Amino acid sequence: MKTDRRLDLLQGTLDLLILRTLVNGTKHGWDIAERIEQISQHVLEVNQGSLYPALHRLEHQDWIRAEWGVSELGRRARFYRLTAAGRKQLELESENWERLTDAISRVLKMA
Amino acid sequence: MNWHDVRLRLRALIFRKQVEEELSEELNLHIELQTRKNINQGLDEAEARRRALVKFGRPTYFAEECRYEWRVSMIEHLLQDSRYACRMFRNNSAFTLVAALLLALGIGATTTVYSLAYRVIQDTLPVEKADELIELGYDDPMRGFLTGFSHPGFQMFLKENQVFSEMFAFTDTFKLDVTRKGTAEFAEIVFQTTNMYTALGLRPALGRLINDGDGQPAGGIPGAVLSFRYWQKRFGGDPNVIGETIAINNTAFAVIGVAPSAFQGLILGASPDVILPLPVIESVRRVPVLNNGASLGLHVMGRRKPGLTLEEIRLALNPLYKTFVDHAISSFPPAFAGGIKAASSKWQFRAQEARRGANSEVRADLRESLTILLSITALVLLIGCTNLAGLLITRTESRMKELSTRLALGCSRERLIRQLMTESMLLAATGGLFGFAISLAGRPLLLNLLTSRATSIDIGPNFSTAVIAGSLSLVAGLCLGVAPVVTAVRISRGSFAVGLSRYRWSNGRRALVVSQVAASLVLLVVAAQFAFSLQNYRKVFPGFRPDHLVLFDVSVRGRTITYARELRQRLANVSGVVAVSHSLSAVGQMNWTTPIQVPGFQSSSPGGNFTGRNIVGPRFAETLGLEVVLGRDIEIGDTRDKPSVAVVNEAFAATYFSGRDPVGRAFFFVDSMDRPHTIVGVVKNARDRGLKNRVAPMAYSSFEHDPLGGLTFAVRVNRQPEDVMPEIAAVVRELDASVPMGQMRSMNAQIDESLLRERMLASLSSVFSGLAAIVAAIGIYGMLACVVSRRSREIAVRIAVGARPSQVRWLALKESVLLILAGTAIGIPLSFTMSSAVQSQLFGIESDDPRSIVLAVASVLILATAASWGPATRASRVDPVAALKVE
Numbered sequence: 001m002k003t004d005r006r007l008d009l010l011q012g013t014l015d016l017l018i019l020r021t022l023v024n025g026t027k028h029g030w031d032i033a034e035r036i037e038q039i040s041q042h043v044l045e046v047n048q049g050s051l052y053p054a055l056h057r058l059e060h061q062d063w064i065r066a067e068w069g070v071s072e073l074g075r076r077a078r079f080y081r082l083t084a085a086g087r088k089q090l091e092l093e094s095e096n097w098e099r100l101t102d103a104i105s106r107v108l109k110m111a
Numbered sequence: 112m113n114w115h116d117v118r119l120r121l122r123a124l125i126f127r128k129q130v131e132e133e134l135s136e137e138l139n140l141h142i143e144l145q146t147r148k149n150i151n152q153g154l155d156e157a158e159a160r161r162r163a164l165v166k167f168g169r170p171t172y173f174a175e176e177c178r179y180e181w182r183v184s185m186i187e188h189l190l191q192d193s194r195y196a197c198r199m200f201r202n203n204s205a206f207t208l209v210a211a212l213l214l215a216l217g218i219g220a221t222t223t224v225y226s227l228a229y230r231v232i233q234d235t236l237p238v239e240k241a242d243e244l245i246e247l248g249y250d251d252p253m254r255g256f257l258t259g260f261s262h263p264g265f266q267m268f269l270k271e272n273q274v275f276s277e278m279f280a281f282t283d284t285f286k287l288d289v290t291r292k293g294t295a296e297f298a299e300i301v302f303q304t305t306n307m308y309t310a311l312g313l314r315p316a317l318g319r320l321i322n323d324g325d326g327q328p329a330g331g332i333p334g335a336v337l338s339f340r341y342w343q344k345r346f347g348g349d350p351n352v353i354g355e356t357i358a359i360n361n362t363a364f365a366v367i368g369v370a371p372s373a374f375q376g377l378i379l380g381a382s383p384d385v386i387l388p389l390p391v392i393e394s395v396r397r398v399p400v401l402n403n404g405a406s407l408g409l410h411v412m413g414r415r416k417p418g419l420t421l422e423e424i425r426l427a428l429n430p431l432y433k434t435f436v437d438h439a440i441s442s443f444p445p446a447f448a449g450g451i452k453a454a455s456s457k458w459q460f461r462a463q464e465a466r467r468g469a470n471s472e473v474r475a476d477l478r479e480s481l482t483i484l485l486s487i488t489a490l491v492l493l494i495g496c497t498n499l500a501g502l503l504i505t506r507t508e509s510r511m512k513e514l515s516t517r518l519a520l521g522c523s524r525e526r527l528i529r530q531l532m533t534e535s536m537l538l539a540a541t542g543g544l545f546g547f548a549i550s551l552a553g554r555p556l557l558l559n560l561l562t563s564r565a566t567s568i569d570i571g572p573n574f575s576t577a578v579i580a581g582s583l584s585l586v587a588g589l590c591l592g593v594a595p596v597v598t599a600v601r602i603s604r605g606s607f608a609v610g611l612s613r614y615r616w617s618n619g620r621r622a623l624v625v626s627q628v629a630a631s632l633v634l635l636v637v638a639a640q641f642a643f644s645l646q647n648y649r650k651v652f653p654g655f656r657p658d659h660l661v662l663f664d665v666s667v668r669g670r671t672i673t674y675a676r677e678l679r680q681r682l683a684n685v686s687g688v689v690a691v692s693h694s695l696s697a698v699g700q701m702n703w704t705t706p707i708q709v710p711g712f713q714s715s716s717p718g719g720n721f722t723g724r725n726i727v728g729p730r731f732a733e734t735l736g737l738e739v740v741l742g743r744d745i746e747i748g749d750t751r752d753k754p755s756v757a758v759v760n761e762a763f764a765a766t767y768f769s770g771r772d773p774v775g776r777a778f779f780f781v782d783s784m785d786r787p788h789t790i791v792g793v794v795k796n797a798r799d800r801g802l803k804n805r806v807a808p809m810a811y812s813s814f815e816h817d818p819l820g821g822l823t824f825a826v827r828v829n830r831q832p833e834d835v836m837p838e839i840a841a842v843v844r845e846l847d848a849s850v851p852m853g854q855m856r857s858m859n860a861q862i863d864e865s866l867l868r869e870r871m872l873a874s875l876s877s878v879f880s881g882l883a884a885i886v887a888a889i890g891i892y893g894m895l896a897c898v899v900s901r902r903s904r905e906i907a908v909r910i911a912v913g914a915r916p917s918q919v920r921w922l923a924l925k926e927s928v929l930l931i932l933a934g935t936a937i938g939i940p941l942s943f944t945m946s947s948a949v950q951s952q953l954f955g956i957e958s959d960d961p962r963s964i965v966l967a968v969a970s971v972l973i974l975a976t977a978a979s980w981g982p983a984t985r986a987s988r989v990d991p992v993a994a995l996k997v998e
Contacts, residue, residue, distance in 0.1 A: 029137060030144040048145070048166050049173035052138060056180035062115040071140060073147065078137050 014054045016097060019082065019090040022064060028077040029055060055080060063089050123181040134177055138170050172521055188526065192533035199534060206506065207538070210499050213886065214542020217492030218583045219549025220879065224488050226576040227554050228481040231474060235466045237373035239312025243414045245275070245424060246465040249432070249458040256461065258470050259407035261442070262389070262400055264435035265304075268411060271431055274424045275413030277310035279303065282408050284376075284383045285396065288666050288851040290358040291345065295851035297666070298341065300359060301376060301383035302392040308336075310414060311374075317342070318353040318368030325367075325388040332356065333391050334367035338376075341384035342369045359385065361668055362395050377412070377465070380473025404442030410469050424462045432460040444781065450706065450721075480868055483949050484557075487637065487879050490630050494883045496587050497623045497630075498890040500594035503535065504620055505897045507595035514599055528596045535592035536585075543584025550576055560871040620894060621930055627887040628934025628971060629941060634880035635967035636942035637949060640956050641873040643963060647955035648866055654797025654806075655698060656736030657858040659689075661826040661836060662697050664853030665843065671818040672751070674847065675728060678824070681842050687830040688839075692734035693814065695726040697823040699861055701799040706781040707810070709767045722763060723799055723809040724780070726817050732758060732794050734827050742774035742792030745813045749791075755816040757788040760796045763808035780812070788812055801865050803954070825858075832857035872952060884970060888978035895927050895982040906986050907994035916987035923983035924976075931975040935968055942967070 021027060021035045032055075033048045058064045063086030071077035082090070123130045142163050149159035167173075178187070200207040235241040247268070248258035260268075265280045272278065281303035289298040308320040316339050325334050335357065337346065346352045355366045364387065375382035392400050400406045415424060436455045443451050463470075507514070514527060554576075667674045675693060682691045696703065705724045712720065731737070732744040740761065749756050757778075764773045777787035788810070796806040828835045836855050843852055856864075863870065899906070906919055914922075947958040956963070 028140070030141045033141070047168035047173075048141065049138070049168035049170060050176075052134075052141075052173050053176035053180050056177045060116045060119055060180060062113050065115075071144070073140070073143065075140060075143075076136065077140050078133070 013097075014050070015058060016090070016093045018051070018054060018058060018080075019063065019086055019093070022080055022082040022086070023090065026067070026069070026079040026081040028069070028071055028079050032080070058086070061089075062086075120181060123178075124186065127187075130181070134174055138167075138174060142167055142170070169521065188529060189533065192530045193537060195530065196534040196537045200537075203506070206502065209889075210502065210538050211541045211545065213495040213499055214539060214584070214587060215545035215549060216882065217488070217495035218543050218546030218580055218587065219553065220488040220546075221485070221492050221583055222546055222550035222576060222580045223553035223557055224481055224484045225579050226550060227557060228478070228485060229575050229579070231379065231477045231481065233467065236311075236377065236468055237371070240414070241466040242464075243276075244465040245413050245415050245421070245462050246469050247411045247413070247428065247432075247460075247462055248470060249455075249460050251454070252457050256463070256470050257458070258410045260409045260411045260435065261404045261407055261439055262409060263402060263404050263438060265409050265411050267434060267438075268413075268428065268431050272413070272428060274416055274419055274427045276416050277306065278411070278413040279307035279310045280389070280409040280411045281307060281377065282389070282392070282410070283378070284381045286853075287360045287395070289345075289385060290361075290849070291355075293849065295666075295849055296345070297664075297851050297853055298345075298359075298384040299382070300385050300387060300395075302387050302389045302395075305388045305390070308370075313371055313374055315368040316371050317350060318366070320368050320370065321386065321388050326390050332363050332365045333388065335359070335364035336386040337366060337369050338382065338384050338386065339370055339372035340375070340382070345384075357385075359387070360395050360397075362391070364391075377410070377469045378473075379468050379471040380477075381471065404438045405444075407439060412465055412469065421462050421464070425460060428462065429460050476868070479952060480872060483637075483872065483952065484875060486945070486948075487634060487876055490634055491879050491883050491886075492583070492587070494627050494630050494886055496590055497627050498886050499538075500591055501620055501623045501890050501894055503591060503595045504598050505893060507531065507598040508897075524600065527599055531595045531599055532588075532592040535595065536588040539584045539588030539591060542587070543580050546584070547577060547580040550580060560867070560875070624887075624891060624894060624927070624930045625934040625937065627890050628931050628975065629938035631880065631883040631887040632935055632938030632967055632971050633942045633945050634876070634883045635970055636938075636963050637945055638873070638876035638880035639963035639966045640946055640949070640953055640960055641869070641876045643960065644953045644956045645866065645869045645873040648802050648869055651798065651802045653699070653802065653862070654737060654795055654799075657862055659828050659830075659832060660735070660858035661828060661832045661839060661855065662823055662858055662861060663839070663843070663855040664697075664821070664823050665850050666821055666853075667850055671822075672815055674850070675814065675818075675822060678843065678846055679728065681846060682824070682826055682839060685835065685838050685842060687828045687835045688826055689829050690730060690734040690827040691728075691824065692731040693728040693822045693824045694731060694811075695819055695821060695823070697825070697861065698725070698735060698797060698799050699801050699858070699865060701725055704807075707778050708781060708784070709778040710776075712767050720767065721808070722759075723807055725799065725809070725811050726814050726819060727758075727811045728814045728822075731811060731825075732792070734825050735797075736827070737794040737797055740793050740795060741772060742790070744792060745811065749813045749815065751815045755783075755786050755788045755812065756791045757810045757812040758792040758794055759790055759811070760794050760806075760809040762796050762806050763810060764793050766808045778810075780810075783817075786816075802862065803865070832859075868952075869954070884974050887971075888974040891927055891931070891975050892978040892981065895923065895979050896985070898926055899923050899982045899986040902986070903989050903994045906989045907991040910989060911991040911995070919989070920983045920987040923986040924979055927975065927979040931972065931979075935971060938971075939964060939968070 017036050018032055021032050021039075027035065029051055030048075033051050055064070055066075059066055059080070062083060064080045065083055066078045066080050068076055069079040142160075145163035145166060146156070146159045149162050150156060154162065164170075236244070238244075246258060247260070248256050251257050260280065262280075265278075269278045281301055284299040284301045286297050287300045288295045289300075290296075303321070305321055305323045305326040309322055313320060315336075318336075321334060321336055337352070342348060342352065346355075352366050353368065357364055357366060364385075370386060387395065390401065392398075398406070400408065419427075436458070440448050440452050440455065468474075517527060518524070665678075679691045679693070682688055701723060703724050704721050707720050707722050709720060727745055729745050729747040729749065732739050739758075741764075742758070745756065745758055759773065764770060767773070767778070768776065773790045773793060775789065775791075777789045779787055794811075797809075798804065798806065799809055800807075826835070826839060840852070840855060843850070902923075906914075906922070909919060909922070942964065943958055946953075946960075946963075950958055
């Protein structure tokens with residue numbers, strides 16, 4: 001039953017979510033996945049693996065940077081941090097996202 | 112792309128191993144953390160791990176996706192694919208060798224022909240602003256584009272034209288003797304207006320080039336420029352050559368400079384060795400040119416002023432052209448004037464682009480041969496490629512298991528396609544590389560086969576060859592890649608169980624076989640036609656006996672008659688020599704037509720009466736083996752103090768004496784109206800102008816009455832001509848070493864050379880078509896063998912239930928026979944098209960020559976049946992028990 005209420009992520013929204021979760025400080029991959037799941041109350045549940053290509057893509061765009069740190073298990077983990085460019089990108093994309101959802105909900109209400 | 116990105120990419124590329132480890136560490140940690148979370152929620156470890164993995168998805172897949180984000184995957188994959196392909200090639204070395212060889216031959220042959228064609232037909236002149244150059248001439252309905260102008264005519268154009276910023280003129284090359292330090296040799300001499308080098312913007316390789324100063328009759332020795340090649344060949348590239356004195360046709364010249372190496376004259380195939388200023392032409396050649404309106408030996412070119420079209424130039428110059436023609440007509444002796452007037456009334460003045468050089472017969476000739484060869488080699492390449500495509504399909508299908516396994520293990524279809532593409536491209540690249548090597552070696556070889564003027568055409572290795580070989584390989588690789596890729600995509604669609612049991616040929620492969628059969632049939636037909644055409648030339652009776660004849664040219668000055676008498680005598684004493692005579696030009700190479708007047712004969716054509724003419728020594732007919740049908744040969748007794756005599760051929764007698772006995776009658780050559788020539792004999796018609804030209808009226812006048820310095824000696828021997836040649840050469844040198852001697856050859860060699868192009872087209876097209884047919888046969892064999900092995904189970908069942916071997920064999924043969932017949936049916940009409948395209952090169956052969964078609968069809972059918980027979984027989988011998996056990 002749970003699966004029925006899961007939403008497919010729109011193209012590019014995963015990037016937005018990752019950037020958003022990193023606003024409050026550095027996180028490693030699993031942490032980010034957990035965070036998205038928790039906050040979305042399991043509505044947005046993706047194959048956790050797909051997070052990593054996205055992370056690497058964002059890193060290449062220099063919106064996030066990775067540093068090695070120590071994880072909960074005491075093992076080495078890659079911690080991602082938002083860059084200034086990433087912050088700007090987040091603002092831009094959030095704005096776009098709001099405009100889009102706004103428009104869609106208006107259409108849904110009025111049409 | 113930002114700097115950070117570049118840094119990351121480089122890191123991923125260079126520290127590959129470390130980056131990989133980091134990635135797997137990152138992914139592992141994630142799964143580890145998730146497992147830990149699941150355990151904390153009360154699951155046992157195995158279940159916790161399983162759920163973590165399910166939630167994560169396939170780690171290998173996401174790792175690959177991450178690699179993709181690093182943007183190094185392209186290069187990585189390429190390297191991986193290439194390594195993999197190399198491994199495949201090593202494991203299938205026989206296949207790889209055949210494939211690379213096929214491609215190398217096809218690409219090599221096509222590149223050779225194409226780059227040669229490009230050099231010969233397309234290359235622009237290495238001069239300043241070549242695209243401004245325009246050549247003037249006039250179209251003759253019979254003889255094509257003519258480019259002869261008189262010097263007075265040129266000067267009038269030069270003075271009065273408004274369309275050219277520069278104008279210059281030059282002659283054809285003349286074979287004259289050049290004496291250096293006492294030794295004389297023949298060389299090609301050109302005369303050109305003194306402004307030509309300046310107008311072309313050329314710089315000397317050494318010294319200086321001819322300029323306007325060289326035109327002044329200021330006294331002193333006139334200057335001569337050497338071509339770069341001649342400077343290298345005869346002067347050993349000696350930089351101290353400037354100022355050296357050489358004699359050309361007995362006139363002294365001082366070497367003033369060496370022409371740039373890239374510039375070999377304006378006429379392709381007629382590059383000069385020595386370049387002289389036009390004003391000296393009369394003292395060197397001893398003929399009136401400079402003020403002679405009737406001497407139409409100058410090629411005229413100009414640099415157009417910007418913005419003018421060819422038509423504007425033509426219109427602007429047409430009045431000047433008319434004046435030139437009128438002047439030319441009025442300059443001819445009255446006997447000629449009528450002919451010139453009649454001819455010129457049909458001429459149409461024309462200006463044409465000359466950025467590739469002046470009008471050249473060699474170019475026109477080569478263009479035709481090269482175009483034919485290019486289509487032939489392109490067809491060979493096409494057959495090679497289709498064949499290879501067939502082989503690749505077969506191989507891809509036999510790799511189905513491997514490919515399906517790879518797909519099942521998570522290899523993306525794109526990656527699979529890329530892998531197959533890489534293999535084809537690599538194969539094509541290897542073939543291309545070898546093909547390039549073949550073409551480098553093949554170009555000079557081919558050029559020598561195509562034209563006797565090969566040495567005067569420069570074909571250094573050039574950029575275009577590499578470009579052509581490269582792009583051909585690329586195209587071939589792409590085409591080759593398509594076949595296995597399509598197969599692979601089919602595999603990835605269907606399950607591989609279906610793939611294995613599918614035994615019928617795909618339509619694509621049927622089409623490949625049909626097209627190979629059709630293409631090789633076309634090639635075979637054309638090859639047969641060239642061979643028959645050559646045979647027809649060989650069958651032409653030359654009118655004389657060509658074997659056991661030695662020919663050589665000498666150029667004597669002054670005491671010509673004594674020299675000729677003395678040499679004839681000395682040669683007659685050489686052992687093995689049967690008869691000696693000489694003529695102005697060798698029989699078979701004659702091209703002199705001259706006007707005559709025959710008392711009592713009224714011309715019906717307005718141009719007057721003409722005959723071919725040769726000036727021959729005593730016993731000429733006897734030496735050549737020309738049969739005297741009436742009267743007698745020219746004899747030793749026909750000396751200068753006796754009346755002038757001539758022997759004519761049957762065509763002459765038929766034309767001017769209506770077949771009545773002409774012996775004892777007289778006629779006049781228009782250039783010596785004071786002295787009648789009495790006909791003393793009639794000989795059979797001979798191919799004086801070569802096998803390719805028709806028989807025309809011909810007069811052989813006696814040498815001692817018209818002694819000209821150029822002599823071609825004909826020596827009939829009773830041994831192998833090659834055996835006597837050294838002795839003959841020794842005798843000639845012994846008599847007078849200062850007389851330059853041209854190339855000594857046998858008459859048969861001369862005839863062979865005159866058929867150079869025909870022989871080349873016949874032999875090359877036979878080789879290529881044979882090759883194509885064999886390749887096609889291999890293709891048929893390979894595919895049928897594959898079909899049989901694929902159908903072995905079905906065949907086994909048939910045999911098990913009682914099919915006879917002949918029935919089984921027919922079952923297999925049926926697969927190929929239909930395709931072969933279809934290919935033949937398509938090939939025959941195509942061959943009509945191809946052979947009507949080469950019609951101009953054929954002699955005595957119609958484009959639908961039944962012999963050629965029958966021969967070609969028979970060869971195709973025999974080869975194809977032979978190729979199918981083996982696999983078909985194998986099918987009939989399938990052991991049902993063994994075959995059924997296999998699956």
